Amino acid sequence: MGQTENDQARAHGSGSGELPPGQRRQRGWPVLHYGPVPRFKPLSWDFQVFGATADGQKHSWDHPRFSTLPHTAVTADLHCVTRFSMLGSHWGGVTARTVLDLVPPAADTTHVMVWAEYGYSANLRLADFAHPSTVFATHRNGEALTVEHGFPVRLVVPGLYAWKGPKWVRAVEYMTADRRGFWEERGYHNLGDPWAEQRYSYQEQPGDGPEF
Numbered sequence: 001m002g003q004t005e006n007d008q009a010r011a012h013g014s015g016s017g018e019l020p021p022g023q024r025r026q027r028g029w030p031v032l033h034y035g036p037v038p039r040f041k042p043l044s045w046d047f048q049v050f051g052a053t054a055d056g057q058k059h060s061w062d063h064p065r066f067s068t069l070p071h072t073a074v075t076a077d078l079h080c081v082t083r084f085s086m087l088g089s090h091w092g093g094v095t096a097r098t099v100l101d102l103v104p105p106a107a108d109t110t111h112v113m114v115w116a117e118y119g120y121s122a123n124l125r126l127a128d129f130a131h132p133s134t135v136f137a138t139h140r141n142g143e144a145l146t147v148e149h150g151f152p153v154r155l156v157v158p159g160l161y162a163w164k165g166p167k168w169v170r171a172v173e174y175m176t177a178d179r180r181g182f183w184e185e186r187g188y189h190n191l192g193d194p195w196a197e198q199r200y201s202y203q204e205q206p207g208d209g210p211e212f
C-alpha cells in the first residue's frame with residue numbers, strides 16, 4: 001500500500017534529513033531575511049494570540065510568562081526556497097500544539113497567520129500549524145537563538161519552505177478563511193511544500209490558495 005500524501009508530509013515534517021528536489025545541502029547557517037533586524041525590547045515585547053479564538057478574546061504573554069511555557073525539543077530541517085537546506089537541527093521551544101492547547105481556536109478556524117516584527121507574516125493551514133513538529137523555537141542545538149536568527153522566538157515548520165517560519169514572531173492570528181502572507185502575496189506559493197517544489201504562485205492549482 002502506498003503512503004498517502006499526508007503520511008509523507010508527516011514523515012518529512014519530523015526532520016527526515018533528506019534533501020527535497022532542487023535543494024543543496026548547506027553547512028553552517030546562513031542569515032536570510034527581508035528588511036532590518038529588530039531590536040528586542042523586553043518591556044514591551046509580547047506574544048499575542050488573536051482572531052478566531054474559542055472564547056473570542058485576545059490572549060497575550062509577556063516575555064517572562066512566555067518563557068515559562070512548556071518546552072519541547074524537535075529535530076527538523078530548514079529548506080530555503082533559494083535552494084539551500086540545513087539538515088538536522090535540534091530546535092527547542094514551544095510547540096504550536098501547546099499554543100493551540102492553551103488558547104483553543106474557534107471550531108471554524110481553518111488557517112493561521114503568524115505575524116512578526118515589522119509586519120512580516122506567513123499563512124499556514126491549521127493542519128500544518130498543528131503538526132507536532134511545528135515549534136516556536138527559542139533555541140537551536142542547545143543555544144539561544146541569536147538576534148539575526150530570530151531571537152527571542154522564531155517559528156520552524158519542518159514540512160514547508162523556511163519562509164513559512166517567521167523570525168521575531170509576535171502574534172498568531174486564527175482565521176476562518178485563508179489569506180496570503182508577506183511572500184505569498186509577492187509571488188511565492190501559498191502552500192510551500194518543498195517535496196512538491198511548490199515554490200512560486202504560478203504553480204498553484206485551483207484550491208491551493210485564495211485569489212490575489
Ligand SMILES: Nc1nc2c(c(=O)[nH]1)N[C@H]1C(S)=C(S)[C@@H](COP(=O)(O)O)O[C@H]1N2
Binds near residue numbers: 029031079081164165
Ligand atoms: N521576520 C522574518 N522572518 C523570516 C524571513 C523574513 O524575511 N522576515 N525570511 C524567511 C526565510 S525566506 C528564510 S530562508 C528563513 C531564514 O532563517 P535564518 O536567517 O535563520 O537562516 O527565515 C524566514 N523567516
Ligand SMILES: [Mo]
Binds near residue numbers: 162163
Ligand atoms: Mo528563504
